[in-house]
Amino acid sequence: MSQCPVHQEAEPQAAFPIARQCPFLPPREYRAFQQHDGPSKVHMWDGKEAWLFTRYDDVRAVLADNRFSGDPSTPGFPSLSAARNAVLELEPAFIRMDPPQHGHFRRMLTKEFMVKKVSAMRPMIESIFNRLVDELLAKGPPANLVEDLFLPLTSEVIAWLLDVPREDHAFFQEQSRLKVLLDVGPEVPREASERILGYLDTLITAREQDAEKRDDLLSRLIVEQVRPGHLSHRELVIMAELLLMAGHETTANQMALGVYSFLTNPDQLARLRAEPALLRNAVEEMLRFHTIVHYNAFRVAREDVEVAGQLIRAGEGVIALISAANHDPQAFAEPDRFDITRKAGHHVAFSYGVHQCLGQPLARTELQVVFGALFERLPQLRFAVPVDEVCSKGDHFVQGLQTLPVTW
Numbered sequence: 001m002s003q004c005p006v007h008q009e010a011e012p013q014a015a016f017p018i019a020r021q022c023p024f025l026p027p028r029e030y031r032a033f034q035q036h037d038g039p040s041k042v043h044m045w046d047g048k049e050a051w052l053f054t055r056y057d058d059v060r061a062v063l064a065d066n067r068f069s070g071d072p073s074t075p076g077f078p079s080l081s082a083a084r085n086a087v088l089e090l091e092p093a094f095i096r097m098d099p100p101q102h103g104h105f106r107r108m109l110t111k112e113f114m115v116k117k118v119s120a121m122r123p124m125i126e127s128i129f130n131r132l133v134d135e136l137l138a139k140g141p142p143a144n145l146v147e148d149l150f151l152p153l154t155s156e157v158i159a160w161l162l163d164v165p166r167e168d169h170a171f172f173q174e175q176s177r178l179k180v181l182l183d184v185g186p187e188v189p190r191e192a193s194e195r196i197l198g199y200l201d202t203l204i205t206a207r208e209q210d211a212e213k214r215d216d217l218l219s220r221l222i223v224e225q226v227r228p229g230h231l232s233h234r235e236l237v238i239m240a241e242l243l244l245m246a247g248h249e250t251t252a253n254q255m256a257l258g259v260y261s262f263l264t265n266p267d268q269l270a271r272l273r274a275e276p277a278l279l280r281n282a283v284e285e286m287l288r289f290h291t292i293v294h295y296n297a298f299r300v301a302r303e304d305v306e307v308a309g310q311l312i313r314a315g316e317g318v319i320a321l322i323s324a325a326n327h328d329p330q331a332f333a334e335p336d337r338f339d340i341t342r343k344a345g346h347h348v349a350f351s352y353g354v355h356q357c358l359g360q361p362l363a364r365t366e367l368q369v370v371f372g373a374l375f376e377r378l379p380q381l382r383f384a385v386p387v388d389e390v391c392s393k394g395d396h397f398v399q400g401l402q403t404l405p406v407t408w
């Protein structure tokens with residue numbers, strides 16, 4: 001039993017993950033959890049229990065507290081599914097490491113994703129976007145915006161940064177898609193990851209021959225980190241995989257869901273058209289509303305920790321649900337309403353604490369480029385199928401749309 005003087009040990013209340021009633025909103029149960037103080041206990045598919053945090057303040061408190069480990073090899077780390085375990089058992093990138101090891105790797109990349117550096121990429125992003133829209137217009141409607149615009153755009157941007165050949169984009173898009181599936185056998189994400197690591201190993205081995213003559217992110221890391229011995233070849237391969245995967249699938253999904261939100265909320269689209277200065281707000285609201293990386297923040301207590309009046313014992317698993325936090329009425333009034341005029345900048349869609357998304361300036365810039373121009377370039381944009389046939393990806397690790405069939 002809990003030693004906490006304030007709260008009784010909660011009984012398990014639900015199995016996690018909890019299915020969504022509406023594919024575009026968090027499950028209603030999260031709101032019920034938010035009504036009582038402290039976390040709730042949930043049971044996982046493997047029969048183990050974890051503490052579920054759903055309130056905005058509590059989620060941030062957990063994510064800011066380094067007594068909780070994000071390293072899945074720590075005993076007690078909660079398991080989402082067998083497929084997810086298979087991914088987490090692979091050699092870890094720094095996203096799965098704790099301080100101080102985590103900071104050692106992350107610091108090598110900080111300058112690459114600083115706002116100033118990313119701002120300089122904006123013309124490149126705009127030119128890729130405009131070329132892809134020109135191609136769409138030349139081909140004519142209908143189109144699937146996920147495959148015909150957003151995945152190519154975000155893949156080209158990350159591939160430009162890493163200087164990955166264009167002809168390989170379809171390959172790494174497909175491997176990224178397979179790696180985040182949750183309801184498949186463990187071999188599916190494991191083999192996808194092995195294929196992409198093998199690919200990057202070959203690419204980086206070749207790059208090591210002439211890195212000094214090149215000016216891409218991988219070459220800079222070879223010169224500045226690998227050559228002096230701060231980073232091994234293998235560690236660079238794993239870091240490159242993280243960037244490649246995190247850098248395109250996420251943002252493309254966010255774009256698709258953003259379009260969905262505008263087409264299903266025409267008043268908000270009219271508002272954006274009338275007041276383009278709302279663009280930045282609109283992007284933050286999209287990030288908050290959909291919180292596409294909704295299952296990211298699994299942790300385990302490395303020592304006894306009290307959060308929100310609840311004693312979490314060393315070795316107990318914790319889930320700090322950013323998707324619930326971003327729909328907590330205490331932090332966002334009428335949270336289930338998509339409202340581009342709200343000040344949503346304090347959302348936690350990029351997580352919080354040491355693992356807060358490194359690529360967020362890049363993601364924001366890409367989203368601002370797309371939503372600053374898409375509805376101007378395709379002013380008649382609308383769904384090409386009845387709205388209830390637009391399918392969400394369901395409970396994938398990263399939320400998105402299966403396809404986004406549109407016409408104009």
Ligand code: HEM
Binds near residue numbers: 106250349350359
């Ligand atoms: C809308 C787009 C994006 C969203 C919603 C998003 C969300 C997130 C979230 C929630 C985390 C924390 C994961 C965790 O705690 O386990 C994260 C981490 C990370 N993201 Fe993003 N991300 C996006 C785009 C990007 C892009 C474009 C990049 C560029 C390469 C990127 C690179 C990373 C990296 C490297 C980490 C690990 C940070 C660390 O552990 O220190 N992300 N992202």
